[in-house]
Amino acid sequence: MEIPYVVEPRKDTGLNNSKIAIWLFLASEVMLFGGLFSGYIFLRIFADYPWPERTLPVLPGLINTFVLIGSSVTVVFAWVSLKLRQWRKFQIYMSITIICAALFMVLKGIEYNAKFHHQAIRLDDYTVVEGHAYAQDGSHDKKKPVKNLNITAESIEIDLDRVDDAYYETMGKQYDQAKFILSDDVQIAKDKVLKKGTAISKELLDEAKSYYKNALAHNSNIDIELGRKAWKAMKAKYPEKKYYEIVEGGKTLKEATSAYLKTLKEEQKDNYRVVTPSLTFVPSSGSALITVNPYWGRLSNPRQGAKGTLTLKDETLITGIT
Structure with missing residues (x-):
């Protein structure tokens, strides 16, 4: 039995079976990956736990994206050259496509090698910490034992934007054992000052973080309203001008609006709230030994006895002697 429209296009659609089949295949791919990407996005947005960060190489994947795009172009050129009986061009384009395929596999090997060495540990409080195994000197030598990172802390700076409950x-x-206390008075609101010598605690950080987030939101709302006001005033003053056209003093409409917005912000400066992005604590005894799992942070100077910093993954900065 002969199957119709294998080569000849249908009169009503102008398409043959092969083209329709390819379109159906592409539609199924869109449905498949659309569901996967949507699931990933919703999992990440609504995650109630720290999302793993910077644990796998990004650059090989980025390069592979452009390699795939380039190879898809060259393979089409090769197909067109073959149809036009341009054999030499076909050889060139197909060779480039094969090279792209080989490069793609090499980069995938780099990615998968990183994934094979990627590890995760579950702490006693069921926190999952992910990362790569490093030796004490920061190398990837598997024969060297992976030891904890130690630093005699002189101060700890906690980033309120990144501080995480699990950490x-x-x-x-x-921190409690070393009796870390605030190094100075810290104003977190117009009527709220954290006193120097206040002991570090989760409640203290939560309070400071709440004030910080509220201040950011409040100031952002003011900026938005002033931005609208400035743009509305400038457009009313120069209704026929585009944002890139010169309006006054050699400035474009956009630049004039920015200057006016700066003036408005200066007038409203008393309405802005205090923004305190971090808190600095010092040990009450002058220094304290801090030990962390190597998956949790990185030392700026791993040499023993050297001055350096230990940065945790939530951007907590511990300064002291390694």
């Missing part, structure tokens, strides 16, 4: 629940035990 603090474990690190807080060491």
Whole structure:
């Protein structure tokens, strides 16, 4: 039995079976990956746990994206050259496509090698910490034992934008033992000052973080309203001008609006709230030994006895002697 429209196009659609089949295949791919990407996005947006960051190489994947795009172009050129009986061009384009395929596999090997060495550990409080195994000197030598990172802390700077409960629940035990206290008075609101010498605690950080987030939101709302006001005033003053056209003093409409917005912000400066992005603590005894799992942070100077910093993954900065 002969199957119709294998080569000849249908009169009603102008398409043959092969083209329709390819379109159906592409539609199924869109449905498949659309569901996967949507699931990933919703999992990440609504995750109630720290999302793993910077644990796998990004550059090979980025390069592979452009390699795939380039190879898809060259393979089409090769197909067109073959149809036009341009054999030499076909050889060139197909060779480039094969080279792209080989490069793609090499980069995938780099990615998968990183994934094979990627590890995750579950702490006693069920926190999952992910990362790569490093030796004490920061190398990837598997024969060297992976040891904890130690630093005699002189100060700890906690980033309120990144501080994470899971990190603090474990690190807080060491902070409490060393009796870390605020290094100076810190104003977190117009009527709220954290006194120097206040002991570090989760409640203190939560309070400071709440004030910080609220201040950011409040100031952002003011900026938005002033931005609208400035743009509306400038458009009313120069209704026929585009944002890139010169309006006054050699400035474009956009530049004039920015200057006016700066003036409005200066007038409203008393309405802005205090923004305190971080808190600095010092040990009450002058220094304290802090020990962390190597998956949790990185030392700026791993040499023993050297001045350096230990940066945790939530951007907590511990300064001291390694």
